[in-house]
Amino acid sequence: MAEMTMVEALNHALRQEMERDESVVVLGEDVGEVGGVFRVTDGLVDEFGEDRVVDTPVAEAVIVGASLGMAVNGLRPICEMQFSGFSYHAMHQIENHVARFRWRTRGRFPAPMVIRMPYGAGVRALEHHSESREVFFSHIPGLKVVIPSGPRLARSLLVSAIRDPDPVIFMEPKLLYRQFREEVPEDEEAHPLGESRVAREGSDLTVVAWGAMLPRTVEVAEEIAEEEGIEVEVVDLLTVSPLDSKPFTESVRKTGHAAVVHEAQRSWGPGGEIVARIMEDSFWYLEAPIQRITAPDVPVPFFAREEAYLPDKDRIRKGFRAALEA
Amino acid sequence: MPREEMEVAPPLEYLSILDEEGDLDQELEPDLDEEELVQMYRTMLRARRFDKLLLEWQRGGRIGTFAPVSGQEASQIGAMSAARDEDWFVPSFREIAAFLWRGGDPVDMTLYNAGWNEGVAIPEDARDFPISIPVASQLPLATGLAYAIRLRGEDDVAMTFFGDGATSEGDFHEALNFAGTFQLPVVFVCQNNQWAISVPRERQTASETLAQKGLAYGIPGIQVDGNDILAVRVAADEAVKRARAGDGPTLVECVTYRLKVHTTADDPSRYRDEEEVERWKERDPIPRFRRYLEKKGILDEGEADEMTDSVEEELGGVWEEAEERIETLGGPDVMFQHVYADLPPHLERQRKWFGTDEEENDNG
Numbered sequence A: 001m002a003e004m005t006m007v008e009a010l011n012h013a014l015r016q017e018m019e020r021d022e023s024v025v026v027l028g029e030d031v032g033e034v035g036g037v038f039r040v041t042d043g044l045v046d047e048f049g050e051d052r053v054v055d056t057p058v059a060e061a062v063i064v065g066a067s068l069g070m071a072v073n074g075l076r077p078i079c080e081m082q083f084s085g086f087s088y089h090a091m092h093q094i095e096n097h098v099a100r101f102r103w104r105t106r107g108r109f110p111a112p113m114v115i116r117m118p119y120g121a122g123v124r125a126l127e128h129h130s131e132s133r134e135v136f137f138s139h140i141p142g143l144k145v146v147i148p149s150g151p152r153l154a155r156s157l158l159v160s161a162i163r164d165p166d167p168v169i170f171m172e173p174k175l176l177y178r179q180f181r182e183e184v185p186e187d188e189e190a191h192p193l194g195e196s197r198v199a200r201e202g203s204d205l206t207v208v209a210w211g212a213m214l215p216r217t218v219e220v221a222e223e224i225a226e227e228e229g230i231e232v233e234v235v236d237l238l239t240v241s242p243l244d245s246k247p248f249t250e251s252v253r254k255t256g257h258a259a260v261v262h263e264a265q266r267s268w269g270p271g272g273e274i275v276a277r278i279m280e281d282s283f284w285y286l287e288a289p290i291q292r293i294t295a296p297d298v299p300v301p302f303f304a305r306e307e308a309y310l311p312d313k314d315r316i317r318k319g320f321r322a323a324l325e326a
Numbered sequence B: 001m002p003r004e005e006m007e008v009a010p011p012l013e014y015l016s017i018l019d020e021e022g023d024l025d026q027e028l029e030p031d032l033d034e035e036e037l038v039q040m041y042r043t044m045l046r047a048r049r050f051d052k053l054l055l056e057w058q059r060g061g062r063i064g065t066f067a068p069v070s071g072q073e074a075s076q077i078g079a080m081s082a083a084r085d086e087d088w089f090v091p092s093f094r095e096i097a098a099f100l101w102r103g104g105d106p107v108d109m110t111l112y113n114a115g116w117n118e119g120v121a122i123p124e125d126a127r128d129f130p131i132s133i134p135v136a137s138q139l140p141l142a143t144g145l146a147y148a149i150r151l152r153g154e155d156d157v158a159m160t161f162f163g164d165g166a167t168s169e170g171d172f173h174e175a176l177n178f179a180g181t182f183q184l185p186v187v188f189v190c191q192n193n194q195w196a197i198s199v200p201r202e203r204q205t206a207s208e209t210l211a212q213k214g215l216a217y218g219i220p221g222i223q224v225d226g227n228d229i230l231a232v233r234v235a236a237d238e239a240v241k242r243a244r245a246g247d248g249p250t251l252v253e254c255v256t257y258r259l260k261v262h263t264t265a266d267d268p269s270r271y272r273d274e275e276e277v278e279r280w281k282e283r284d285p286i287p288r289f290r291r292y293l294e295k296k297g298i299l300d301e302g303e304a305d306e307m308t309d310s311v312e313e314e315l316g317g318v319w320e321e322a323e324e325r326i327e328t329l330g331g332p333d334v335m336f337q338h339v340y341a342d343l344p345p346h347l348e349r350q351r352k353w354f355g356t357d358e359e360e361n362d363n364g
């Protein structure tokens, strides 16, 4: 057991998987000698060599497209988009090929590959570095979209993503990269994709969150439990797509109240799908309108105003209160 | 049915005028007026000084991440000075020197780097594009500006800047091809500063030069010593002239060097030798140009030193001024401005409840 940051835990997963399986390769911009701009791939090139840890030209389309070719031809590529904001340069590859290669070839050529990308606001980053675009990928059939909320799960989810038979978009909330440490067991641990978890049990309100919004959502839940005796059940999605809705729709049957917290913009955001699932499955149990606690429908402002843009604990608490009304 | 060598493109040229001692090939020396030469030198000094200040402010936590320009002043000012004010400036993210040449306000750039959207507001009469962070994404934009110039029968030029790494992106190739196909008035200025973050130029492409990439698209390419401001200026003058005359785009590769970090989030000691940096410091474009100006009798030593001091003094108040400006800026709801020409009703509602106790679910 060792206490690790999310960066270290991801690095640990990559190293173990590369040791376990020779077909695993890592490619991306600056993933070699410098170990990635966030150091997630630190040291891998020394251990596994330049053929398996590939510093690519600055060219996202070929990083993703070539990964597909590698995946079809016996490798297990894990490619990195330096920031999620540059994954759009590869969107045609993702949408037109990666997501549906299995489907197009009637099962002949599946694409077991992982596209890793740091995403999200809150670290005073430059323009175009702070978006939260999980819906871009979640809307595409054939992709799995995974977002960890802490070091230990980051490690065990990445392991599952690498071993998954289908392409996985692995989004890393960079606000959490070094925010806190957790015990990460040395032994293998793989959290199944497509399985959310209850991060906190409660009987009064069901809240769905993931990624960087998860820790602050749990904090608010703890605070109002202590201050007001209100017990909030927090469901951590972990896999955004395919969406594991049962845990939260069933929770709503118990609580009668629901809210969703996300840092993506509000309209057409992931909250819409979550609310729809609750309406479809647990409508008759609802006692109040469901609340969406989200960023507003504006581009992420430059960093001086990003704290105001992101749902903070105040707004989360207000949203909880609104969800509990009636 | 022969098999023979084809002459598909003109041979590539390399241009250097000024050596490290400030001596030159007189036949190649451009005929520039003294006042402009002094202005070019002064802007180089301003860029170098401003870079230093930004670095200090970043280290002190006053501003966020930024990409320093040091070492690339000759490439940027040599190229930019070949354009007129009415021409378009389409930068990437490292064009501090070109920005200053264009008359950009260091206070604006400071605001931008301190995380305020207001810092990138483009002055009414400026034909300057905002900083473009997604690598190479600005090249297609410049191409479109140039298409409009041609269609509207104007004789302006669009000049766009980017790095060696940018030549690997699809946007670079698509833009060059488009500009070549329609013979558009664009000048593509590639600053080959030897590194794309940690990836050296040789690992970016197997091409011997970057200039030759233009040839594939039917665009003349030229490689110049990017630390020789006169050589860059001559190449850019030719490119601008060609574009203005309706004879299409040019790719200018400036061979230069990034003397500092990639951005302030970067640690170059992980991937490059200090020795290499030291070697390039000897080719620093600023002292080289100063020697030339002194040898020509345009500036004497005293005047050159004085200029360094006056630049320091001029930029000395930038942070205070930026702070004063920040005091006057609006609150968080500034982020709702300029999303659309007219704010749609749902956004109007969001703006109203923003930071208030109103119910979040109210969609208006």
Ligand SMILES: Cc1ncc(C[n+]2csc(CCOP(=O)(O)OP(=O)(O)O)c2C)c(N)n1
Binding pocket: A029, A058, A060, A082, A086, A089, B094, B133, B134, B135, B136, B162, B163, B164, B165, B166, B167, B193, B195, B196, B197, B258, B262
């Ligand atoms: C599309 C895209 N991919 C990746 C990045 C991250 N990134 C920023 S600068 C850079 C290297 C650019 O190198 P180069 O074009 O040589 O310009 P330089 O930084 O040397 O001026 C990279 C990979 C980005 N900003 N945009």
Ligand SMILES: [Mg+2]
Binding pocket: B163, B164, B165, B191, B192, B193, B194, B195, B196, B197
């Ligand atoms: Mg470069």
